[in-house]
Amino acid sequence: MGLPDASVFERAGLKAWPGVEAEWDGAWVRRAAGGYTKRANSVQCLDPADEADVTERIAAAVDWFAARNLPPVFRITPLSSPALLQALDEQGWRTIDASYQFAMDLGPTETDPRGLIFDVRDPAYLAIHQRLADYGDERRGKLEALLGALAVQACGVVLHNDEGVPVASALMAIADGIVVTGNVVTDAGQRRKGYGAAMMRTGHAWAHAAGARIAALNVQADNSGAQALYRGLGYSRQYDYNYRLPGTP
Structure with missing residues (x-):
């Protein structure tokens, strides 16, 4: 039996490395932990099909982090919707910290x-x-x-x-x-x-x-x-x- 897919790993990761505060927006989850690690202080999409109103939801995420005095960060995984990626590209969001999931x-x-x-x-x-x-x-x-x-x-x-x-x-x-x-x-x-x-x-x-x-x-x-x-x-x-x-x- 092979290892599970990204959805299983990412959902386990949410529990194993939690945000102090979390808020769901459809299949997007915003998390904050006082700025301790980008992983626990970011928003990520857990369903590639959840791509409605991405521009408005990106703006809402930016406001959410600003209200907590945190920089807005998106965690991009294979579960991120194509529409989200396109919108981030069009808005000039830069890519940092290329990383791998090992298991x-x-x-x-x-x-x-x-x-x-x-x-x-x-x-x-x-x-x-x-x-x-x-x-x-x-x-x-x-x-x-x-x-x-x-x-x-x-x-x-x-x-x-x-x-x-x-x-x-x-x-x-x-x-x-x-x-x-x-x-x-x-x-x-x-x-x-x-x-x-x-x-x-x-x-x-x-x-x-x-x-x-x-x-x-x-x-x-x-x-x-x-x-x-x-x-x-x-x-x-x-x-x-x-x-x-x-x-x-």
Whole structure:
């Protein structure tokens, strides 16, 4: 049995990486999370056939984000309607952050003895991630607000080196049987030592035990190092997506 289509992955992603606020307009969904990541602060179309009144709906989305002091962003996936794409092109919306959806079947996996699983809201996990990702307190607060909106099973994964120092972390959430990984980070001075892969395997073991049978994540098209890591774990590219912002292409 093959992996699911984009609709399944995108709807699972909405649950695994939620907006603090969400509003549906037909098959379009607007989400806001205080500006923490474009994914959680964007509007996207989940049905290519939903293409009525696109010009008016784009304008309404722009106003919606402006009311929240956020820049308007469209997340463009294979589910985006052709009429939406045409309207964005005609209005001069530029394309940024070309990215890929990666996924794989998830079988039983051995955890690394240096890995730990945390409650996703555990201050100890958040402190480790804040240090590894070099977050300020304001950005950490926005992450905590997003995690407060999570309504699915999730965890924080941390891998320590042999000296007991945290060197890699990620956030994993299970939605519709798919474990979605985000916020993957490895200490800049500890890369290319296998820590990222070991951390991911630890999270995969947790997810499989919790009932997930598919693993998915997003990776930017220009991040060849991360792509090599994920392919080495068994992930493969499923489809492409990007973001659109107002401006000159």
